[in-house]
Amino acid sequence: MSFETNTETPPHVVLEARNVVKTYGHVTALAGVDFELRAGEILAVVGDNGAGKSTLIKALTGALHPTSGEILLDGAPVHFRGPLDARHAGIETVYQDLAMAPALDIASNLFLGRELRAPGILGSIFRRLDKKRMREEARRAMSELKFRLPSIDNAVEALSGGQRQGVAVARAALFARKLVIMDEPTAALGVRETGQVLELIRSIRERGLAVVLISHNMPNVFDIADRIHIMRLGRRAAVVTPKTHSMNDVVAIMTGAATA
Numbered sequence: 274m275s276f277e278t279n280t281e282t283p284p285h286v287v288l289e290a291r292n293v294v295k296t297y298g299h300v301t302a303l304a305g306v307d308f309e310l311r312a313g314e315i316l317a318v319v320g321d322n323g324a325g326k327s328t329l330i331k332a333l334t335g336a337l338h339p340t341s342g343e344i345l346l347d348g349a350p351v352h353f354r355g356p357l358d359a360r361h362a363g364i365e366t367v368y369q370d371l372a373m374a375p376a377l378d379i380a381s382n383l384f385l386g387r388e389l390r391a392p393g394i395l396g397s398i399f400r401r402l403d404k405k406r407m408r409e410e411a412r413r414a415m416s417e418l419k420f421r422l423p424s425i426d427n428a429v430e431a432l433s434g435g436q437r438q439g440v441a442v443a444r445a446a447l448f449a450r451k452l453v454i455m456d457e458p459t460a461a462l463g464v465r466e467t468g469q470v471l472e473l474i475r476s477i478r479e480r481g482l483a484v485v486l487i488s489h490n491m492p493n494v495f496d497i498a499d500r501i502h503i504m505r506l507g508r509r510a511a512v513v514t515p516k517t518h519s520m521n522d523v524v525a526i527m528t529g530a531a532t533a
C-alpha cells in the first residue's frame with residue numbers, strides 16, 4: 274500500500290450505477306449493485322451463474338427498468354425507456370445472438386437498421402440506399418479496426434463464427450460514441466478467432482471508447498481487462514485488477530471463499 278499523496282485527477286466515470294435493485298416477484302436479481310466504468314478502460318464483469326451480470330447489463334442499457342437505484346451517464350442521471358434510448362445516448366451493445374441478417378453482405382450488416390440513404394429525394398422519398406458509401410465506410414471501419422475479412426461483399430452466412438463476431442463488434446465500434454458492452458463475445462470461438470476478437474476489443478479502446486466485457490473466460494479476462502468487476506449474489510463483491518490479483522483470487526471472491 275502506498276501512503277504518498279495522490280495528486281492525480283480522478284478518472285472520468287462514463288457510466289455509473291448506484292445501489293440498483295431489480296426484483297422479480299420474490300427473486301432478487303440485483304440487490305443494490307454499484308458499478309463504475311471509467312473512460313478508455315476495458316472493464317470485465319465476472320461472476321458465477323445467476324450472480325446478476327446479465328440483469329446488470331440490461332439495467333444499464335435500458336433493456337429493463339430497475340426497481341430502484343440510479344444510473345448516470347457522464348455524471349448525469351439517465352432513465353432509458355428502452356435499448357434505443359441507450360443507443361442514442363452513445364451506448365452500443367453486442368448481444369450473444371449477434372442480431373445479424375445472415376443472407377446480407379457485411380456492409381449491409383454493419384449498417385443494419387441505420388442504413389445510409391442516397392442523397393436528395395432518391396433517398397428521402399424513395400428510400401434508395403447508398404450502397405457505395407456504405408461499402409466504403411465499412412471498408413474504412415474494418416481497416417481502422419485492423420480486422421481482416423475476405424471481402425466486404427461476402428454474405429455474413431459465409432463467414433466463420435469469429436468473423437461474424439468481428440462484424441458484430443465492428444458494428445458496435447462504428448456507432449458507439451461513448452462505450453461498447455459485450456456479452457460473452459468469445460464464447461463460441463476457437464483459439465485463433467478468440468485472439469482476433471480480443472485484438473478488436475483492444476482497438477476499440479484505442480479509439481478512446483470504454484468497453485464492458487461480460488465473460489466466464491478467466492484467461493481472456495486477465496489478458497485484456499484493465500479492471501475486473503466481480504458480481505456475487507446481485508451485488509458488486511469487489512473491483513480488482515489483473516496486476517494485483519490472480520485468477521484464483523478472483524474465483525475465490527466470486528464464490529464467497531474470500532473477500533478482496
Ligand SMILES: Nc1ncnc2c1ncn2[C@@H]1O[C@H](COP(=O)(O)OP(=O)(O)OP(=O)(O)O)[C@@H](O)[C@H]1O
Nearest residue numbers: 297300301302320321322323324325326327328329
Ligand atoms: N426475468 C426473470 N424473471 C425471474 N428471475 C430472473 C429473471 N431474470 C433473471 N432472474 C434471476 O435473477 C438472478 C440473476 O440472473 P442473471 O441472468 O442476471 O445472472 P447472470 O450472472 O447473468 O448468470 P449467467 O452467468 O448464468 O448468465 C438469477 O437468480 C435469475 O434466475
